[in-house]
Amino acid sequence: MELPAGRVVMVGFGKLLLHQMDGFLPQDSVVVVEDPDIVRKRAVHDAAAGLRCVGSVVAAPYHQDLAFVAAVEEHLAGEPVALVVAGLEYGVHGAAVLAERWGRPGAGADAAAALTDKLRLRAAARAAGLRNPEWTEVHGPRDVEKFAAGGPVVLKPANRHASLGVQLLEPGDDIDAAWELTVSARDDLMLPDRELTWRYMAERRLHGHEYSVEALVRGGRIVFLNVTDKLTAGGRYPVELGHVVPAALPDTVREGFGEAMARLVEATGYDTGILHAEWMLGEDGPVLIECAGRVPGDSITFLLDAAYGGNVIRTLVELLAGGDPRLPGDAPMAAAIRFLTAPAGTVTDVTGVEEVAQRPGVLRASVTVAPGDRVAELRSSWDRVGEVMLLAADPAAARAAAEEAAAAVRITADREAAL
CATH class of the missing domain: 3.30.470.20 (ATP-grasp fold, B domain)
Known part of the structure; x- marks a missing residue:
């Protein structure tokens, strides 16, 4: 499809995503919104100069701040907007706010808020009857200790990304030391220098095999779904080490993932875009680990394109522009x-x-x-x-x-x- 006239607004400088979009977006069509501190730390102006599709960069705070809204609207000066997309995890809520404000397809601000805070996501999933591990918000090591009660738990930040600070704790582990490591884990290059509010949670350990589900959604309905087989590191830090697309699963199991994703879409009120959810497959079916409302990382989009023979990023762009793109079929x-x-x-x-x-x-x-x-x-x-x-x-x-x-x-x- 031919994209409608107007700017493409990206919240958060997603360099890799922009490289994937550079081949099909019009020249100078993208307006990148990035926090002033990160513009400096990541040399965003220099990096954007090598991308044909990027026309301008708006330096304005969007991390836990809505000051960027007025700055972007002043910059656009009434120009039409074709679509809004999150470049990074931290830009998911801001992109949803702008899309909703301008009447463009997107996640929806409330859904984006749930997808960027694991505590809110847990509450929404529980209300919808989805399988979750037992969980609680924690404010210090004594909360973790009380919740663990001598058993294995997961300690993690509720509103960060890239598995930063996530630890699998066994009975007898030093919880005070673990707490300090989790709260001190920072991706400084991706965050502004000002103080932000972080939340933390503890969960019962899940047992089973881990999968992720990537879904394209239009108007609250899943229009494409893939299940990815995952390999994670053993030990305390469950870092992802590999993926296979698509996962080799019986039809009934794949259908179970599809049903769980459909319920998650409904539970969060997610409208249009892409979801990347992580699940543990237990004896009774999928158990939710977490879900991101943005393009998956770890080169999963490249795996999808290779296996299915399409271009998932272009398909996403067309969905966010209000189109009806051709969707992938089975993976050959x-x-x-x-x-x-x-x-x-x-x-x-x-x-x-x-x-x-x-x-x-x-x-x-x-x-x-x-x-x-x-x-x-x-x-x-x-x-x-x-x-x-x-x-x-x-x-x-x-x-x-x-x-x-x-x-x-x-x-x-x-x-x-x-x-």
Whole structure:
């Protein structure tokens, strides 16, 4: 479809998302809204200069602040708006507020508020009868200790992203130390320097296999759904290490995920856009972990495009512009990604990347560290050091090939050299 005339307003500078949109959006059509502190820290003006579709940047506070609304409207000076999109997790609520204000398709402000605060999401899901773990808001280590009552729990921030501060605690773990680590976990590059309000929660540990569900929604109805098989790190920090699209599941199980997602859409009042929900598959069906109201990270959109043979970002843009885009059907292929990790320390050698990149079916093989770089302990997504992505005939073949390719990339590090 041809997009309607008007500006594309993006709340939060989503650099990767803009690169994906750059091939089909009109030149200079995008207005990026970003907090002044982050414009400076991420050198947004310089980064945006390399993107054909970006026309301007509005520096205005939007993190837990609505001051940006007036600033954007002053900048637009009455120009029509074709669509509004969140560039980042932290921009989800702001994008929904603008879309609702201007009568454009979007999540809806109330739905976005629930999707950016896990405590509000839990309350909405519970009211709708969805399966949730037992949970509570916590304000300090004694609250966590009381809730845990000697059992395993998950401690996490309620309104951050990228698995920052999430910990799986076992009986006997030092809860005071865990609390300090969770509340001190900050993604400073993505946040303004001013003080913000953070909330924290504790949950009973779930047991089962983890999946995510990606759904395109129009007018409160799911029009496309995919289930992604997930691999997460063991131990205290459940960092995501790999994905397979689509998951190899019996039809009845996939239908169960679809039914759970439909109830979640209804529970939050979500209207139009994309959802990325994480679920644990238990004996009685899917149990909700969390849900994001924005484009999934971890290269999942690339996996979707490879497996289904479409362009999910363009489809999303067309939905947000009020269109009726052609939607993907069944996936004729399977795609997988395996994220690379390394021991904490100073990198001494990296081998195997070039060989892996030449293997049949490999779409991407990259490492983000080189000898001399410091690797931190694996505590969040930011601590991963590369990825291997590939396409195969079916999910089992994709998973096996991704594991084999990842094992062929060797990153060695000297722990003593880092001390």
